[in-house]
Amino acid sequence: MEPNDRDTTSVSVRDRLWKAWLPGVAAVGALAALVAGSLRVRPTPKAAPPRAQPAGTPGPAERAAAPGTGARAAAPAQPVRGLARTYSQSAVLGGAGSPDRFLRSLTGIAVGADDHIYLLGDDEIRVCDPGGNRLRSWQATAHAGCLAVGADGRVYVGSPDRIDVYDAGGTHVTGFTAGEKDKPADVTALAVLGTDILVADASARIIRRYGPDGRPRGLIGNQNKTGGFILPNRSLDVGVDARGVVYATDTGRHQVTAWALDGSPLGKFGKFGMSAPEDFVGCCNPVNVALTPDGMVVTGEKMVARVKVYDPDGTLLAVIGPEHFDPSTTHIHLAVDSRGRILAADPVRREVKIFSLNQTLQERERP
Amino acid sequence: MNENSTRRQFIEGSCRVLGFVTIGGAAGLLTQRASANAVYQVDPFKCTSCDLCRTACVLSHSAVKAVNDFEKCGYCMLCPAYMDVLSKPDEHGIPTGKVCPQDALKRRVVGKVDAEDPNNNYYEYVVDEARCDGCGKCVKACMAPAGNASLRLEIRYSRCVECNECAIQIVCPDRAIVRVAAPGMAPAGPVR
Numbered sequence: 001m002e003p004n005d006r007d008t009t010s011v012s013v014r015d016r017l018w019k020a021w022l023p024g025v026a027a028v029g030a031l032a033a034l035v036a037g038s039l040r041v042r043p044t045p046k047a048a049p050p051r052a053q054p055a056g057t058p059g060p061a062e063r064a065a066a067p068g069t070g071a072r073a074a075a076p077a078q079p080v081r082g083l084a085r086t087y088s089q090s091a092v093l094g095g096a097g098s099p100d101r102f103l104r105s106l107t108g109i110a111v112g113a114d115d116h117i118y119l120l121g122d123d124e125i126r127v128c129d130p131g132g133n134r135l136r137s138w139q140a141t142a143h144a145g146c147l148a149v150g151a152d153g154r155v156y157v158g159s160p161d162r163i164d165v166y167d168a169g170g171t172h173v174t175g176f177t178a179g180e181k182d183k184p185a186d187v188t189a190l191a192v193l194g195t196d197i198l199v200a201d202a203s204a205r206i207i208r209r210y211g212p213d214g215r216p217r218g219l220i221g222n223q224n225k226t227g228g229f230i231l232p233n234r235s236l237d238v239g240v241d242a243r244g245v246v247y248a249t250d251t252g253r254h255q256v257t258a259w260a261l262d263g264s265p266l267g268k269f270g271k272f273g274m275s276a277p278e279d280f281v282g283c284c285n286p287v288n289v290a291l292t293p294d295g296m297v298v299t300g301e302k303m304v305a306r307v308k309v310y311d312p313d314g315t316l317l318a319v320i321g322p323e324h325f326d327p328s329t330t331h332i333h334l335a336v337d338s339r340g341r342i343l344a345a346d347p348v349r350r351e352v353k354i355f356s357l358n359q360t361l362q363e364r365e366r367p
Numbered sequence: 368m369n370e371n372s373t374r375r376q377f378i379e380g381s382c383r384v385l386g387f388v389t390i391g392g393a394a395g396l397l398t399q400r401a402s403a404n405a406v407y408q409v410d411p412f413k414c415t416s417c418d419l420c421r422t423a424c425v426l427s428h429s430a431v432k433a434v435n436d437f438e439k440c441g442y443c444m445l446c447p448a449y450m451d452v453l454s455k456p457d458e459h460g461i462p463t464g465k466v467c468p469q470d471a472l473k474r475r476v477v478g479k480v481d482a483e484d485p486n487n488n489y490y491e492y493v494v495d496e497a498r499c500d501g502c503g504k505c506v507k508a509c510m511a512p513a514g515n516a517s518l519r520l521e522i523r524y525s526r527c528v529e530c531n532e533c534a535i536q537i538v539c540p541d542r543a544i545v546r547v548a549a550p551g552m553a554p555a556g557p558v559r
Binding site for chain 1: 441442443444445446447452453456460461462479481484486487489511512513514515
């Protein structure tokens with residue numbers, strides 16, 4: 001081969017190779033562009049636009065104390081002074097570190113004969129002596145959410161649309177479906193007086209009264225303008241005293257209402273308020289109610305988790321403050337024993353705190 | 368390969384094929400990205416309504432809006448997300464201040480109306496999205512235990528400009544902005 005020919009061939013080969021690689025180079029370029037494009041382009045955050053503040057809007061300091069922001073301005077940080085009664089915590093059942101702590105849930109509490117404490121949680125019923133020592137336990141129906149104990153020792157357990165009855169030893173005696181065929185009940189609380197079983201039905205927003213055989217005996221709570229309670233949080237609690245006065249929570253109206261067993265209204269007390277301790281805070285309170293042996297009304301509140309004691313006319317007697325309960329709890333299940341001790345079950349901490357009456361105002365002022 | 372083809376011709380042809388395949392692949396990838404059916408959305412279980420959705424979105428009026436889940440809403444008369452419960456009460460004891468700085472949460476009585484006692488009424492709460500700037504104050508106020516947690520923040524697809532990377536996602540301290548399959552579409556590829 002001649003040198004000239006070689007050169008020509010050499011040039012030709014380079015040229016041909018260059019031409020052949022052109023698509024390749026273009027492809028690599030396209031890939032590079034693709035990769036560059038896929039790199040995250042971080043948009044520059046714009047400055048916050050100025051916010052129009054309507055007239056009368058509270059300032060930042062006030063807003064910092066708004067509900068849900070962590071600050072609980074309405075909570076009485078100090079014990080409310082001048083009240084007729086004071087309580088102090090005397091015992092805690094369950095809770096963190098306790099071997100008897102419920103694992104998943106604590107949904108109900110009741111006090112039976114001999115001040116035995118009945119607890120419902122983890123789909124199990126536990127019976128404890130007044131000191132909190134477990135005596136016996138048995139399995140409850142699945143999704144059981146509330147319980148009550150009769151004077152005869154029978155245990156009534158409510159699940160969403162059903163009531164089951166156990167004898168004192170835990171043997172299932174009977175059961176019945178609550179509600180109507182096309183309107184199943186949403187049972188959120190139970191109370192028992194003699195042969196009357198009072199079933200709080202949050203679905204129908206009324207209290208259903210049944211006999212021991214499950215036959216309906218009447219309705220309570222529908223003799224008002226709205227034909228039932230106003231329940232924004234879909235929770236209705238009920239208690240009954242020895243005279244047959246039924247107390248129920250009307251959370252949307254921020255009231256405790258009293259009714260006769262025949263359904264006629266007897267009275268009510270309570271109103272919304274975020275500062276006065278006798279008022280009920282938030283959207284829907286009180287969420288729980290119980291009655292003391294001397295006829296006083298015990299209420300449980302959420303948002304500012306606290307327990308209060310009123311006389312039947314609505315005069316505030318005592319406040320058990322939010323320092324005792326988990327701030328995120330939406331219920332404080334209540335029961336009162338024959339000695340007037342208040343048993344408050346915190347479902348978030350899964351513990352029961354027992355509060356004993358210290359002294360009354362008269363005792364305090366006695367020289 | 369026919370008998371006349373040389374090694375050079377083979378290399379040349381191979382490079383051409385490789386190039387076209389690569390270009391085709393790149394084009395396919397770009398097309399796939401352009402038609403990706405995943406969208407940004409707020410995970411309500413992670414969101415803490417920190418207010419960054421309002422300030423971080425590239426839009427002047429954030430694509431994040433509060434929405435009310437009527438199934439969960441209690442239709443409260445005293446809605447803690449609507450009225451500032453700590454504000455000065457009127458003569459009936461009802462707080463006069465509102466939680467929303469933009470006055471975007473509106474309410475109306477539904478069902479039977481009792482003009483005498485507002486406590487007997489049920490109220491439906493609707494977010495005026497033209498006013499809502501996604502600050503999340505109502506969402507925070509509605510959280511349990513104060514409320515039923517029926518309000519939540521949502522990225523509205525009609526407003527979201529689908530940035531290559533969501534500016535809110537970058538700053539969200541709760542990692543609450545996630546990629547989800549757009550409603551009515553098949554699940555997208557990897558979900559971040």
